[in-house]
Amino acid sequence: MPAVDLDTLTIESFAERLRAGELTAEQVTDLCLQRIADGNPRLNAFILVMADGARRQAREADRELAAGVDRGALQGVPISVKDLIDVAGTSTTAASRVRDGHVARHDAPVVAALRTAGAVVIGKANLHEFAFGTTNEESAFGPARNPHDPSRSPGGSSGGSAAGIAAGMALASLGTDTGGSIRIPAAACGIVGLKPRYGEISADGVVPLSRRLDHVGPLARTVTDTALVYRALRGHPRPTSPPPVPVSTLHLGVPRSYFCDVLDAEVRARFDEAVERLRAAGARIDEVAVRHAALIPATYMHLVLADAAAFHAHTLASMPERYSSGVRARLELGRYVLAEDYVRALDTQNVLRREVDSALAGRDALLLPALPIPAPLLGATAVDINGIQEPIRNLMLRLTQLFDLTGHPAIAMPAGLTSAGLPCSIQLAGADTETLLPVARACEPQITGPLPQPRSG
């Protein structure tokens, strides 16, 4: 059989080659498992590797296809699941000792959808404890690391998901996004992350951070691959990827104020290059405003802190020592949010939703950076931008949390590298996931270039 290069293999090419008899699901699953065995001690992307089950599912996928049962593009594809999402018979650890002894009785609906599509569940991915952080440093299983530079964070909270894909350990992953937890690690690891529109993918069987802000969605190498997983999650029986629209027909809005105010110089350069490339390809690009954008962090903070504190109230009282110190502190902080300020945050959320709707009116999407900085060093708490020390947690969330508040779909995709070889990323946000994906597909070849290859993966 021809060689399989896990550093470049996409779901799309896997599906074609599987049906051409050039590879088997079992072969690729074995290669991914070998990658995990070799790389996980260094990257810590997986909390649980489900090798036996994955091999069994892969063989079944091969058998079904040989018998003429074709479930579509995800059949036989090794996919990881963020360990915040229930997989029957395994512990949903949420990367926390608080969950010791938990065993999920059922698959979450999103996992059941993957199984229906024939995917191979290869393991449970590491995350920031209870998804309440953006660097993946606070995990009961130790930090996940970035394949592009293991001294750096893979982003979070779905950090193990993104690191695993970038390192060739899986072709896709299921993640969750409450303030950016799919798009931030996708950006930090040089892959694609899609946060669908709020409510269109079930979050049942997922440990909540904030039920009013939690989204479930895919991470993968390309827009096409994320679309295939997204459509499987939506229940499409044989998912396909929507074709791109012509770039020359696109009308994009760039919200520079606030969203481009605090950017690393190289991230800014890659973003400006992406804008110019799209413009040169014929896209119409103009500037838009989200008038109350400065209120995004305060609004997000009030909602997520109080919602998380309410969910964790019982265990904060009964087993506080089982939380990592930073996560416990943020949860405790949520207990001090006052009702009148929570109501103000809810009202501001509605205002922001209307302002994003207005910015999108007559446009196909908003175009902005996904992450203001390249992947930060593990252990760092602040980073210098233009001579000012900026807190990393604020920076990591700054460009993504708006669309969790408003519910608009948003996708992060690679947009070149820094001089140190770290990925940069842009973000597109739209009115509807199904119309955003063709726009993202159209933009992808203009801005992405060759897939970023981890130097150490």
Add this chain to the structure above:
Amino acid sequence: MTIDAWLQAAIADARSRGLPALEPLLHVLARAMRELREADLNDDASR
């Protein structure tokens, strides 16, 4: 409750519960409260 009164009470409560590390976070939350309360989109019951 004013933000200053809230902050004093919250810091005292956190200390009494053995959580002094919350103090800097409470200051951050106080700033966020102020931003929300001073925003130009708040209701005015007199109008």
